Amino acid sequence: MKIPLNLTINGDTVELTVDANETLLxxxxxxxxxQSVHRSCEEGECGACTVLVNNEPVNSCLxxxxxVQGASVMxxxxxxxxxxxxxxxxxxxxxxxxxxxxCTPGMLMTAYALINRCEGSELTDEFIRKxxxxxxxxCTGYVNIVxxxxxxxxxxxxxxxx
Amino acid sequence: xxxxxxxxxxGKGQYADDLEFAGMAHLVFVGSPYAHALIRSINTxxxxxxxxxxRVITGQDMVQHTHPLPVQANFKKPGWxxxxxxxxxxxxxxxxxxxxxxxxxxxEDEETAxxxxxxxxxxxxxxxxxxxxxxxxxxxxPRVYDDWEDNKQVHLKFDFGDPDKAFEMADQTLRVTYRExxxxxxxxxxxxxxxxxxxxxxxxxxxxSFQTPFLARxxxxxxxxxxxxxxxxxxxxxxxAFGLKIHTWKENVVALASKLTGRPVKWMExxxxxxxxxxxxxxxxxxxxxxxxxxxxxxxxxxxxxHDLGVESTNKGIAALSIFPACSAPASMYKWIGMHIExxxxxxxxxFYCAYRGYGKDKGLKFIESAINQVAKKLGMTxxxxxxxxxxxxxxxxxxxxNNYVIDSGDYPATLNKAMEMVDMxxxxxxxxxxxxxxxxxxxxxxxTIEPAGVAVPNCQMGGITxxxxxxxxxxxxxxxxxxxxxxxxxxxxxATIAGNILGMDLAHIHVKKVTSDYIGQGPLSSRGAxxxxxxxxxxxxLLRKKVVQCAAGLLMVEQSDVDMADGFVFSTKKPETRLxxxxxxxxxxxxxxxxxxDPEILKNHDHLLDVTATWYSPTTPDTGSSxxxxxxxxxxxxxxxDVDTGVTDIVKYVHVHDAGTxxxxxxxxxxxxxxxxxxxxxxxxxxxxxxxxxxxxxxxFSNYFIPTSIEAPDIEIAHLETPSPFSETGSxxxxxxxxxxxxxxxxxxxxxxxxxxxxxxxxxxxxxxKVRQWILETQRKTKGED
Ligand code: FES
Ligand code: FES
Numbered sequence: 001m002k003i004p005l006n007l008t009i010n011g012d013t014v015e016l017t018v019d020a021n022e023t024l025l026x027x028x029x030x031x032x033x034x035q036s037v038h039r040s041c042e043e044g045e046c047g048a049c050t051v052l053v054n055n056e057p058v059n060s061c062l063x064x065x066x067x068v069q070g071a072s073v074m075x076x077x078x079x080x081x082x083x084x085x086x087x088x089x090x091x092x093x094x095x096x097x098x099x100x101x102x103c104t105p106g107m108l109m110t111a112y113a114l115i116n117r118c119e120g121s122e123l124t125d126e127f128i129r130k131x132x133x134x135x136x137x138x139c140t141g142y143v144n145i146v147x148x149x150x151x152x153x154x155x156x157x158x159x160x161x162x
Numbered sequence: 163x164x165x166x167x168x169x170x171x172x173g174k175g176q177y178a179d180d181l182e183f184a185g186m187a188h189l190v191f192v193g194s195p196y197a198h199a200l201i202r203s204i205n206t207x208x209x210x211x212x213x214x215x216x217r218v219i220t221g222q223d224m225v226q227h228t229h230p231l232p233v234q235a236n237f238k239k240p241g242w243x244x245x246x247x248x249x250x251x252x253x254x255x256x257x258x259x260x261x262x263x264x265x266x267x268x269x270e271d272e273e274t275a276x277x278x279x280x281x282x283x284x285x286x287x288x289x290x291x292x293x294x295x296x297x298x299x300x301x302x303x304p305r306v307y308d309d310w311e312d313n314k315q316v317h318l319k320f321d322f323g324d325p326d327k328a329f330e331m332a333d334q335t336l337r338v339t340y341r342e343x344x345x346x347x348x349x350x351x352x353x354x355x356x357x358x359x360x361x362x363x364x365x366x367x368x369x370x371s372f373q374t375p376f377l378a379r380x381x382x383x384x385x386x387x388x389x390x391x392x393x394x395x396x397x398x399x400x401x402x403a404f405g406l407k408i409h410t411w412k413e414n415v416v417a418l419a420s421k422l423t424g425r426p427v428k429w430m431e432x433x434x435x436x437x438x439x440x441x442x443x444x445x446x447x448x449x450x451x452x453x454x455x456x457x458x459x460x461x462x463x464x465x466x467x468x469h470d471l472g473v474e475s476t477n478k479g480i481a482a483l484s485i486f487p488a489c490s491a492p493a494s495m496y497k498w499i500g501m502h503i504e505x506x507x508x509x510x511x512x513x514f515y516c517a518y519r520g521y522g523k524d525k526g527l528k529f530i531e532s533a534i535n536q537v538a539k540k541l542g543m544t545x546x547x548x549x550x551x552x553x554x555x556x557x558x559x560x561x562x563x564x565n566n567y568v569i570d571s572g573d574y575p576a577t578l579n580k581a582m583e584m585v586d587m588x589x590x591x592x593x594x595x596x597x598x599x600x601x602x603x604x605x606x607x608x609x610x611t612i613e614p615a616g617v618a619v620p621n622c623q624m625g626g627i628t629x630x631x632x633x634x635x636x637x638x639x640x641x642x643x644x645x646x647x648x649x650x651x652x653x654x655x656x657x658a659t660i661a662g663n664i665l666g667m668d669l670a671h672i673h674v675k676k677v678t679s680d681y682i683g684q685g686p687l688s689s690r691g692a693x694x695x696x697x698x699x700x701x702x703x704x705l706l707r708k709k710v711v712q713c714a715a716g717l718l719m720v721e722q723s724d725v726d727m728a729d730g731f732v733f734s735t736k737k738p739e740t741r742l743x744x745x746x747x748x749x750x751x752x753x754x755x756x757x758x759x760x761d762p763e764i765l766k767n768h769d770h771l772l773d774v775t776a777t778w779y780s781p782t783t784p785d786t787g788s789s790x791x792x793x794x795x796x797x798x799x800x801x802x803x804x805d806v807d808t809g810v811t812d813i814v815k816y817v818h819v820h821d822a823g824t825x826x827x828x829x830x831x832x833x834x835x836x837x838x839x840x841x842x843x844x845x846x847x848x849x850x851x852x853x854x855x856x857x858x859x860x861x862x863x864f865s866n867y868f869i870p871t872s873i874e875a876p877d878i879e880i881a882h883l884e885t886p887s888p889f890s891e892t893g894s895x896x897x898x899x900x901x902x903x904x905x906x907x908x909x910x911x912x913x914x915x916x917x918x919x920x921x922x923x924x925x926x927x928x929x930x931x932x933k934v935r936q937w938i939l940e941t942q943r944k945t946k947g948e949d
Contacts (some may be wrong), residue, residue, distance in 0.1 A: 035180040036173025038401070040350050041433040045864035048350055076173035089171040096829045099837060100650030101170030102177065102351040102401030129872040136864065138350050138402050139650045141836030142872040144829075 003066050009034070010078030016043055016066045025049045025060040030074060036076035036105035039151050040119035047135030051075050059134070076105035076119045080089065081162060087155040088148075096149030098140035107135045111149045123153045166654050178354030178371045183426035186356065187216050188852045190275035191412065192265040192282045193435060194257035196293035197511040197857035198304065201255055201264060201284065209267055209281040214274035216315045216423050218564035219266040219415060220256030220280060221864050227418055231411065232384040235479030235622030237486075243317035246483065247307050249475040251385060251414040257286070258306055258473045258860040259513050261438030263412060268427060284746050288707050291511035293857030295470035296447060298508045306509040307471060309433055315474050316482040316507035320489050322562035323500030328462020331499060336540055337532040341926045342525065344445035344470065346861075347518035347841075348869060351401020352436035354427040356412050359421040365392045366417055373407040373647055374687060377623050379679035385414045388419070396680040399656040403649035404788045404841075405517025406441050411476040430673060436863045441516030442475075442851060444927075445470035446488070448529045450503075452536075458543050458551045460534070461582055462817065463492055463501040467525065473513035481515035482507050483622055484522030487614065487789070489567040491526025495574050495612045495795070496534075496552040498564050511857040517687055521839060523614050524903045529897040531609045531907040532925075535914075545911070546582060546610035560782070560859025560888070567614060570823075570887040570895070577819050578610055580881050581797035584817040590801050598919055603804045604814070605916025609908035610797045614790035615896025616693030617684075626779055630660055630692075630698035633773035636752040638730075638745030639671040646695035648676075653691055657699050659826050660892060664703040665710070666727030667744060682777070689896030692826070693791050694778055700891035702776035709772055711860030713751050716761040717742060776791035780890050792895035794889045795821040798839075798904035804916040809934035811847055811913055813876040818901065821883035824893030827898040831897060832880055838901025839878055844870045845902070846909035847928050 005016045008031055016031050025042070028034045028051065037060055038048040044062040051060045052074040054130070079086035088108055090125070098104045114131045115123070127147045137145060155161060169175070206218040215375050230248050238244045242827035267284050269275035291297040292306070298313040306313055329335065355370025366388060372378045375395035383393040412429065420427040465746060467488055471481045487506035493501065503526075513544040538548040553574040554561050558627050560895025561569040587606065618626025630644040654674040660667050677685065683695060710732060715722040718741070720734040727733070733741030742750070750759055755770050762796045764770050780791040801815040818835055825831060848868040852860045861867040886893030906927065913934070920941045926933065 006520075029179075034173075035175070035177075038177070039179055039430075040352065040401075041864055043766075043863060043865070046350055046433075049592060050562045060699070076171075079383070085168055085172050089168075092171050096833050098167050098171060098650075098835055099652075100349065100351070100402040101167070101175050102349070102399060104171055106171050108171065110269050125877070132872040134871075136350060136869060136871060138348060138404075138841070138869060139837045140833060141838075141840030141870075141878070142875045143836040143878055144833055146877075147873070 005065055006070055007068065008072040010043065010070055010074055014088040020066060022065045023061050024051070024063040024065045024068060027065040028060060028073070034075045034077055037100055038105060047110065048103055048106045050109045050135060052109055052113055054111060057113045074109070076107070076108055086162065087160045091152035092148045093096040095144045095151050097140060099117040103135060104135040107132065107137065108146060110135050111152065115149070115153050118153070125152060166759040168401070172520055177351060177399045177401050179430045180252065181356045181369055181398065181428060182578060183358060184357060185563035186426040186428050187268050187270060187423060188272040188275045189266050189416055189427050189429040190272065190279045191263040191435065192267065192279045192284070192437065193261040194264055194287050196257060196286055197260045197293065198289040199257050200289065201253065201257060204265060205283040205284045206265070206284060210279040212274060212278045212281060214270040214568040215278045215411065216268045216425070217419070219268065219422065219494055220748050221250065221252040221264060221421055223418065227422070227440045228385045228414060228475060229387055230477060233478045235483040237621055241313055241319060242526065245310055245315045246478045247475040249602045257414050259511050259794055261435065261513065263439065266415050266419060266825045268423055275508065281835065291857035293510055293512060293853050295445070295508035296466050298510045302316065303388050306511060313509050314506060315509050316505065318485055318489060319503045320503045322493060323498060324463055325502040327498035328499035329453045329464070332461050333456040335453045336537055338450055338452050338536055339925055340448040340529045340532050342444040342446050342528070343850045343927050344435055344442050345845050346440055346442055346851060347404040347406045348437070348867070349402025349404060349406060352431035352433050353407055353475040354430035355416055356426055357417045358418040358426040359417070359422055359424070362730060367394050368413065368417060369396045369398050371400045371407050373400065373403040373646065373649055373892070374620065374685035375677055375679040376645055377408065377684060378410045378413065380623070381410050382414055382417055389849045395675045397647045400647060400649045404519045405521060405687060406702035409441060409477045409480070409516045412621055426933060437862045437867060438859050441518065442472055442513050443515060443518040444525070444529050444845070446525050446853050451743050454537050456541065458541055458548045458692050460496055460552045461499045463503065465471060466504045469505070469507045470510055470512065471507045471515045472510055473514050476514045477516055479530050479622060482879065484515070486619070487522035488525040490567070492530040493563050493565040493610065494527055495554055495610065496528050497554055500564060505572065512853070519838060519899050519902045521688060524899065526909045527611050527903050531611065534901050535911050536854055543782065546578060549578055549610055561750050562786070563831070564788060566787055567790055568782040568786045569612065569793045570889045571885045572821055573792065573883060573885055574795060577795050577821055577883055578797045580883065581799045581817050581819040584879055584881060585801065601806065603803065603806055603916040603919065605802050605909040605912040605914065607800045607802070607912025607915060609904050609911060611900050611904045611907070613689060613794040613796070613897060613903070615794060615901035616691065616780065616791040617688035617789055618780055619789045624684055624688070626694065627777060627782065628694040628698045629681050629777045630695060630702045631681065631773070631775040632699060632702040632774065634706065634738055634744065634920035636747050637750050638743060639669060639673060641738035642672065642674045642697055642699060643681050644682050644689050644695040645677060645685045647685050649686055651686055651691060651834060652827060652948065653832060656692065656696060656826045660696055664700065664707055666729065668730050671730065689898050691896060692894040693896040694896060695852055697777035697891035698776055701778050701876070702774045705776055706772060706774045707901050709774070710747070713760055713770060714742060714747060716764065717747065717750055717759050759865060778891070794823070794895040794897045794900050796900040798908040800908045802911045802912040802916055804913055806938060809931035811929065813843070817879045818877050818881065818904065819881045820900070821885050823885060823887040823890070825882065825884055826894055834898040835880055835901045836878055838898060839905040840870050840875045842902040842905030843874070843909055845927060846906045848874070848930055850928050850930065
């Protein structure tokens, strides 16, 4: 059964028609052509498909698209402005918190939400590690990812952020 | 060059799953629910009635339309066993492991293909299965291949140096064993590709997650019965590989599907399929005797290693080949009189074996590290003392090791000393003793290793030879081609840095091209990246530099010896203002080459094209047969605390000292070290492929195969030494595997040290919390029994 779905994706309102059993992951990749949303386990274990729904990170493979009717969805594409990397992305390249890049967009979304949530407070390594545990990375060993998140937080504290 | 990393963080990666072609159909495999069964019948009628289904391909189609999978390594030799199975990419008669694909459904979209896959009706006659190498080698075991007399695929025997003399000289010998469980390298991205068969030209193009396009082309063309010239393989962005995307086999079915349907066909592997039918690794049983003197001098080893290869069928000979380095590697970085080592590979009803960071060398290296630590304990020596006693010394390089490796360079004592400086060994040892009194278990592990890198062996596809092309395009930028796919290991930035340094050009103008099967080489396997492809690029860039000098001398009307280049300009060292930008130079050379511009001799020799394709081959391999060219060095020290009540190991401190020769990009190297160490920690403490009693895989997802998350991963302190390799063009050594080897060895050693109060020998990885608890309980039970 096809169902109309209204979403705000990366700031744009879109009207889509989706199947009742379609996941948000499938809709974002296939109907909205947002390929930063990566598909791996499709069972909520790896975090590669993480996007923000109303500013909260979710595994889009576990979310039925129709269940987020009217929501605001943000993906890594939405962080890019004027073809410039977002300051959190810049932090990931500066610190080389990326190798194969497959986990990266999902990781970025979790980290972005984390930093926004921690307005004004310190971000300890331990807290960063706890917050990122749902995003698996097989390449980096997380060391540079933690550094990148700290760097991103500095960027934000220095007013370099959007 | 626009940095690849910037493209990827901005969500502009193009991975296999992102590929789209007009008219593209989707393929989904149907896997066997049994580890061993006869296929009685396959009925595709129901599946075909589902709207949107295009075709179902079965093993019969493979037999009818393709050739058996090609042999990739063959080492038949008198006295050795070396068997190969004769199979197609999908079986028509019998399945041999859980998940083995038996049919492939092609449909208009993936969802339909998945639903149709469930409608394919297959009748099986289950057979008894074997899921353990030691059992598989017994006469009672079910046989995996009917035409083999038993399940032994390989039996290799090596004598290095003089093993008998070593044992005659010994004051003591010690029985040593070492068991590693079965693991999966498990990149986050599974495998995938799109095959596009072009019926007009009878040509095949495949894009996908190919780690080694040149080999993939050879193997796919062979099964398709097509000339290689008609097949092109292109690597797209790859979401991690670690050796697991070298092998092609399901891709052959995708290729056939495209040919049979006349459509582009996409296959993106579900993650559970990747776990069940991906290459697996480790799963070895070592047993032997080590000979030494009372002062700790190591003398010899007589040992046997049994490998559980799983099925042999999908990459004929490549799993077996990994037993060579496993048998050779124990000599490692120490001096020996001799070794006798036998390597056995048993086939079982499990998924096949291929490369994963380490491939085979890792097994010998971890085994010897463990064995040496046992010797040290026996003699009451510290693990560092026994190593200092036996290291090859810095003035002995190049060192011809007993196993025939010609080891290039290094300073082993300095490497270990450096690691010890970073850890307060005495302090931690004292702390261990103090904590012990409170019933707490602290352990300090020490491990050192070398990383034999850049494999080149005869009689197999890992032949070594590698090609690279560096050219200046008419707009004055540089294009670099090689076989080194970017799998997240910094291939692009490293190549660009090498070419940029040699040509005096800014990285922004250097474009490292994505890898296709057009360039010869085995890609980034066996840490070849910094050895073969990097050397080929450096060699091509150096030759290109000569051409630039020749051309510029004519154009600038200066002596060749006075030409230099930097920051994108070619200039006279005598008069730096007499210069050309690369753009000007290229423009003149390409479009107005002569006769007034360039030296007529250059034109007559056809030397003016600023385009060089060079091949590179190890300088040591031809004369000595050394199968590796560079040997990076590392030392790991870890401090752990094991919680006796839960069995959980907490890593308190981790240091790693690394010597990979000349450093091209430190950030890249550090990233490889971090990633490798965490993977090794995963293997040491958590990761295990488990099976039921019918040899069906139970660990089929991230929820029951535990790779480290950001919580389990510790912080890592790294220090570098830089002893250049005399054998690579850049002085760099292949790297990326030592960290996974050293970290697994050191963590297991540290856990054993932590459990020293119980007298537990940690000899079965992973040392998972459950197992640690079990070991402790067993010991307690035994002690009680004795009381
Ligand atoms: S794909 Fe959604 S969590 Fe793995
Ligand atoms: S960078 Fe490869 S999975 Fe994280």
